Amino acid sequence: MSSLSKEAETFTALVLEIFQVNGLLLQAGDQLSAPVGLTSARWQVLGVIDHGPATVAAVARTMGLARQSVQQTADALASDGFVEYVENPHHQRAKLVSLTAAGRRALRKVEAAHASWAARLGGSIAPGLLAAAVEGIREARMRLEADLAVTEEGAHGA
Template structure:
């Protein structure tokens, strides 16, 4: 294995931490969303379309996922009554995914659980350290998007 520079080692350590954090966040998200009949993936899709109906392709781009996986999630959500497919005024064939009242109720339930969880965990980390972590990860994401030549995705922050 080729030897890495100190900068490469540090960046690689960040990548590994983010991979581990992602797995734990998905596990925590599943626990937070289960009482509302959701999973992390379903919660994420509902969160995207909470801002308004969107095509599966647009949801996938926003989430940085494959369209096929989002299609499967949207279809499952529709089958369970959390979303519905509605006409897209901009495209005849590509329907938009829209929240139903049941989907909105489930999303609000998860958001309440998330708020309490985030407050508890956020309070356990020094504010300056947390802010620096956010800024560092954001900068790494921006550099990676540029390096990959991908269009920057919208992120709240």
């Protein structure tokens, strides 16, 4: 017999669904990005710096990932010519990761593939159901962010 309340069971079911969806989204992202020599992780990094050069630490914060994993991805992208490290006017040692022309071309191709994929899948789900799912997941994310902030604050204040 479970000691979880009905609300806790439902929230746990949501978390498990999100974990499964995350894995499937990474697989789909790998399929969408593979034709241009990218992976989901590489595509995500390019998407962040498409808005302008950023440090690895800033990219990691934006993506909610560990700096070390983003560093490895950025280094691989640089090795393949999709990004380059450029001087940072605000910090001597922390270089900025910047898109190259090849990175921008690859990103645009993946974005085009993503647009048709998203239209196909999004069109197969009832609009009200899709909007409710987005709203529910957004609310869960905001609650998690607030809870983690309180937890971190407590850990630092202790």
